[in-house]
Amino acid sequence: MKTPFVSLEQAKKIIEQYPTPFHLYDEKGIRENARLVNRAFSWNKGFKEYFAVKATPTPGILQVLKEEGCGADCSSYTELKMAEAVGFAGEDIMFSSNMTPAEDFVLASELGSIINFDDFTHIAFFEKLAEIPETVCCRYNPGGVFQVANEIMDNPGDAKYGMTKDQMKEAFRILKQKGAKHFGIHSFLASSTSSNTYYPMLAKILFELAVELKKELDIHIAFINLSGGVGVPYGPDETPCDIMTIGEGVRLAYEEILEPEGMGDVAIFTEMGRYMLAPYGSLIATAIHAKHIYKEYVGLDACAANLMRPAMYGAYHHLTILGKEDKPCDHTYDVVGGLCENNDKFAVDRMLPEIEIGDIVYIHDTGAHGHSMGYNYNGKLRSAELLLKENGEVALMRRAETPEDYFATFDFTGLFKK
Numbered sequence: 320m321k322t323p324f325v326s327l328e329q330a331k332k333i334i335e336q337y338p339t340p341f342h343l344y345d346e347k348g349i350r351e352n353a354r355l356v357n358r359a360f361s362w363n364k365g366f367k368e369y370f371a372v373k374a375t376p377t378p379g380i381l382q383v384l385k386e387e388g389c390g391a392d393c394s395s396y397t398e399l400k401m402a403e404a405v406g407f408a409g410e411d412i413m414f415s416s417n418m419t420p421a422e423d424f425v426l427a428s429e430l431g432s433i434i435n436f437d438d439f440t441h442i443a444f445f446e447k448l449a450e451i452p453e454t455v456c457c458r459y460n461p462g463g464v465f466q467v468a469n470e471i472m473d474n475p476g477d478a479k480y481g482m483t484k485d486q487m488k489e490a491f492r493i494l495k496q497k498g499a500k501h502f503g504i505h506s507f508l509a510s511s512t513s514s515n516t517y518y519p520m521l522a523k524i525l526f527e528l529a530v531e532l533k534k535e536l537d538i539h540i541a542f543i544n545l546s547g548g549v550g551v552p553y554g555p556d557e558t559p560c561d562i563m564t565i566g567e568g569v570r571l572a573y574e575e576i577l578e579p580e581g582m583g584d585v586a587i588f589t590e591m592g593r594y595m596l597a598p599y600g601s602l603i604a605t606a607i608h609a610k611h612i613y614k615e616y617v618g619l620d621a622c623a624a625n626l627m628r629p630a631m632y633g634a635y636h637h638l639t640i641l642g643k644e645d646k647p648c649d650h651t652y653d654v655v656g657g658l659c660e661n662n663d664k665f666a667v668d669r670m671l672p673e674i675e676i677g678d679i680v681y682i683h684d685t686g687a688h689g690h691s692m693g694y695n696y697n698g699k700l701r702s703a704e705l706l707l708k709e710n711g712e713v714a715l716m717r718r719a720e721t722p723e724d725y726f727a728t729f730d731f732t733g734l735f736k737k
């Protein structure tokens with residue numbers, strides 16, 4: 320069972336002021352979850368969750384997470400600027416980029432953020448721009464396939480990120496020579512995982528690497544960054560990850576591998592995006608058309624430009640027709656948007672209650688990689704983002720785009736000169 324965090328009555332009230340479609344976020348849910356994450360890792364003195372800004376690059380959301388003690392994980396110039404605008408500073412910003420442009424490194428350095436090098440050639444590239452900081456991080460890619468039990472979780476050998484083990488050693492050697500004093504190791508091996516063993520398994524790999532690097536290079540490993548990848552249950556029958564179990568699993572690996580080596584001061588960092596936000600956001604749309612040809616279609620005022628995951632990955636997002644929560648799901652629909660692309664479907668052959676024009680459709684779990692992946696295809700405009708505050712009020716965090724916004728980047732001067 321999946322339950323919306325607003326009722327039809329609440330939604331109708333919001334819609335009076337802000338027309339659909341819009342993304343709505345649940346402040347209470349975000350805060351409670353962030354507190355649980357911090358509790359799950361409270362055994363580690365230096366623990367910090369650096370929220371992956373790309374998942375929900377909205378200052379209002381970043382502010383809430385900042386108040387809960389999170390840092391910001393940025394991967395581009397604009398994300399860095401946003402983190403700065405929200406008040407993240409220094410080592411509260413992790414800069415985990417790849418194929419990084421020079422100006423991004425310059426800004427990351429000016430902000431004093433922790434730089435996570437994706438490749439060892441980036442060190443020479445960076446050195447021409449700024450001084451190597453005392454605390455640095457390198458991204459590791461162990462290659463091969465990553466398995467938990469017998470299930471293949473992902474294929475790092477196919478991923479463009481990170482360095483081989485030999486390159487990690489070389490990178491740390493060079494960085495040490497250049498004056499770096501505290502080292503971090505980062506790796507992202509699997510996305511959207513549903514197993515409580517992903518982080519513990521990854522931690523074990525990185526802890527063992529940390530011990531090896533420390534011994535071989537005589538360096539201080541200051542932190543291990545487990546990055547993102549913890550999943551959420553998008554489907555109604557999926558079991559959620561248990562962050563307390565995950566934190567406990569990482570602790571066991573820590574006690575087994577790091578502590579005996581006198582490395583009990585290593586901080587654990589995470590960079591979760593999806594787990595921090597996905598369940599606490601929803602895309603709220605109105606059914607504006609119904610169409611029967613070879614199948615039954617319901618057309619929404621939202622489209623894949625507002626939520627790309629179903630079109631891009633065939634991802635499942637649960638739908639609730641607000642006010643019809645208790646009605647039987649005895650109709651089969653394709654619930655679609657208006658793009659001139661046949662993959663613009665929020666749901667295919669989905670069993671739902673009978674939908675009438677004007678019904679409010681609540682699309683679940685859009686809080687991460689939802690609005691942020693929006694685009695302007697077909698001249699569609701990005702929607703507003705609203706925050707349902709803990710006191711029940713609704714705050715506008717980002718207004719909906721207008722045609723003027725879309726036109727703002729055009730330059731007609733050269734075109735229409737007589």
Ligand SMILES: *Cc1c(COP(=O)(O)O)cnc(C)c1O
Pocket residue numbers: 371373374392415507510511546547548549590591592593594687
């Ligand atoms: C995307 C990304 C994350 C967040 O991933 P989630 O699956 O949303 O947890 C964290 N770190 C880096 C470097 C990323 O690219």
